[in-house]
Amino acid sequence: MGTPIIEFKNFSYYYPNTEEPAIKQIHATIEEGDFVGLIGPNKAGKSTACLSMIGIAPHILGGDWMGDVVVNHETIQSSNVSDFTKIVGVVFQDAESQFTQETVEDEIAFAMCNMGFERSEMIKRVNEVAISCNLTEFLERSPFQLSGGQQQRLAVACLLALRPKVIILDESTSQLDPKGRDEVFKLVKELHRQGRTIIMVDHNIEKMAEYTTKLMVFFEGELKLYGPTSEILQQKELLNDYHIRLPQVTDAAYGLKETYQFTKLPINLEEASRTFKEYRGQENGSNYSNQESCP
Amino acid sequence: MDPIIQTKNLVHEYKGGVQALKGVDVSILPNDLISIIGQNGSGKTTLVRHFNGLLKPTEGSVVIDGEETTTKSVGYLSQKVGYVFQNPNHQIFSSTVMDELKVGPKNFKFSEEKTKERIEYVVNLLNLGKILDKHPMTLDYTRKKLVTIASVLAYAPKVMILDEPTGGLDEDGRRLLRKILSLLHEQGNTVVMISHDMDFVAENTDRVIVMAEGKVLLDSQIANVFSETEILEKAWIEPPQITLLGLDVDPEKRIFLSVGDFVSHYKNRSSQKII
Numbered sequence A: 001m002g003t004p005i006i007e008f009k010n011f012s013y014y015y016p017n018t019e020e021p022a023i024k025q026i027h028a029t030i031e032e033g034d035f036v037g038l039i040g041p042n043k044a045g046k047s048t049a050c051l052s053m054i055g056i057a058p059h060i061l062g063g064d065w066m067g068d069v070v071v072n073h074e075t076i077q078s079s080n081v082s083d084f085t086k087i088v089g090v091v092f093q094d095a096e097s098q099f100t101q102e103t104v105e106d107e108i109a110f111a112m113c114n115m116g117f118e119r120s121e122m123i124k125r126v127n128e129v130a131i132s133c134n135l136t137e138f139l140e141r142s143p144f145q146l147s148g149g150q151q152q153r154l155a156v157a158c159l160l161a162l163r164p165k166v167i168i169l170d171e172s173t174s175q176l177d178p179k180g181r182d183e184v185f186k187l188v189k190e191l192h193r194q195g196r197t198i199i200m201v202d203h204n205i206e207k208m209a210e211y212t213t214k215l216m217v218f219f220e221g222e223l224k225l226y227g228p229t230s231e232i233l234q235q236k237e238l239l240n241d242y243h244i245r246l247p248q249v250t251d252a253a254y255g256l257k258e259t260y261q262f263t264k265l266p267i268n269l270e271e272a273s274r275t276f277k278e279y280r281g282q283e284n285g286s287n288y289s290n291q292e293s294c295p
Numbered sequence B: 001m002d003p004i005i006q007t008k009n010l011v012h013e014y015k016g017g018v019q020a021l022k023g024v025d026v027s028i029l030p031n032d033l034i035s036i037i038g039q040n041g042s043g044k045t046t047l048v049r050h051f052n053g054l055l056k057p058t059e060g061s062v063v064i065d066g067e068e069t070t071t072k073s074v075g076y077l078s079q080k081v082g083y084v085f086q087n088p089n090h091q092i093f094s095s096t097v098m099d100e101l102k103v104g105p106k107n108f109k110f111s112e113e114k115t116k117e118r119i120e121y122v123v124n125l126l127n128l129g130k131i132l133d134k135h136p137m138t139l140d141y142t143r144k145k146l147v148t149i150a151s152v153l154a155y156a157p158k159v160m161i162l163d164e165p166t167g168g169l170d171e172d173g174r175r176l177l178r179k180i181l182s183l184l185h186e187q188g189n190t191v192v193m194i195s196h197d198m199d200f201v202a203e204n205t206d207r208v209i210v211m212a213e214g215k216v217l218l219d220s221q222i223a224n225v226f227s228e229t230e231i232l233e234k235a236w237i238e239p240p241q242i243t244l245l246g247l248d249v250d251p252e253k254r255i256f257l258s259v260g261d262f263v264s265h266y267k268n269r270s271s272q273k274i275i
């Protein structure tokens, strides 16, 4: 067992003026160095779970709660949002609405400025994240004159500049082009390799399968499943009940499970290629290869 | 057949000098079902904003249903070409969902009866019954997106442009969108969708326009797009995972566009083998 960094303790949260909790009785521990993916349909509670991990729910949003969320040993009672933001950083889907500055460069520096970083350090980090998020040519431009995807990259850059211990990305790749999305995942993977804890909400199940180490499955406010990614993704029928689809290659293997006698479903392209090729390898000794050489 | 949308050597330069389109020629026919794909900042949104006159060409021309857009207002063009914005916050301006849905029918002077009929239709189709009294800005991003789709559908434009409708949609939302696209297509409308979601593009559109750096790199039937590795590379596109799997393991390098295609193909092969 690693060191717990975020612990939900039978936590339920009610938005102001609502009778039903948005998340119910969540009991789970995220350990330092985990790369956890949160999956589930819209309104299942993923974003609310993210908001609770950074104290926005309940400290800023108000509302009621039961149980507790312990972040880096601080309980809800013993903490406020600024305690949380020292270690946890978050990016939401709607990047544009968080921008306040006149240039991309200032936007990246803004949060660091608020946290009292030295100027030289700020400049260094702005340049660093501008490169890693592919924004160098836009530094002088207004954040509002970027395309949708460029704005999302900027939001990610603003967060990374602060180098928080825990990084939460809530659907912040939804408007990125496929390569750009992959780059954000790669970037986050590198931060994970350096020991940071990553929590990610994303509807792209293929990327989630490829990069995360654990998955949390939310449905109707409840945490239904939590475990290693490869194990969770074996359970097609159950995931179906929770309105979640499998990665395409996993689904294909599932569809051919009986035909090919697969015992474990591949969850990423590499595994799937290997699995299908192995099968073809066995096949080649048989009449199948003859068939192919026949006209 | 005459194109419903045609651009010739379209150039667009934003204030401040960014040249977002560098000579684009596209021709869209009535009842086409098209995706525009390409890297962030390649000019997709800039292009489609010319289709209802929100942007006017810096050079070249845009002809909608036989008329040059330069001489027409956005109001006039919008009746033919409905545009669902990439960012729903830029589109919504009413204080209830119901009012938002009424904007189009009111602007285009629909009779009361027809307005009612259209609104009922979209409310049912998009399952908005429970949120009609809510302020659209208080909804989550996905719901906002559905409201903006509904508000354009409500006035039944001939051409429907959807700018990244899949962004942030879950499986149920995608299923709904799939249904809307096929209904529009069956009813004879023209649909142009911008998307970064290649699975969705592969399964739901017939023709694809690939853009990079303000230009069209490829305009082709969907089946021919994902084998163009070099072009896709330039446009920052990754084919769907199932297509990549097919390209890697299929001896004839077939292009599979859906999991269903892949599974039925291999099921058949293995039954051949038994014979």
Ligand SMILES: Nc1ncnc2c1ncn2[C@@H]1O[C@H](COP(=O)(O)OP(=O)(O)OP(=O)(O)O)[C@@H](O)[C@H]1O
Binding pocket: A144, A145, A146, A147, A148, A149, A150, A175, A177, B014, B015, B016, B018, B019, B020, B038, B039, B040, B041, B042, B043, B044, B045, B046, B047, B086
């Ligand atoms: N209001 C604006 N002022 C100046 N430049 C702009 C403006 N809007 C977009 N641009 C620039 O124009 C180019 C094309 O942008 P556009 O929004 O058309 O791209 P896109 O293909 O829709 O991208 P995305 O997939 O990220 O939405 C980009 O370089 C972008 O930075």
Ligand SMILES: [Mg+2]
Binding pocket: A147, A148, B044, B045, B046, B086, B163
């Ligand atoms: Mg765009």
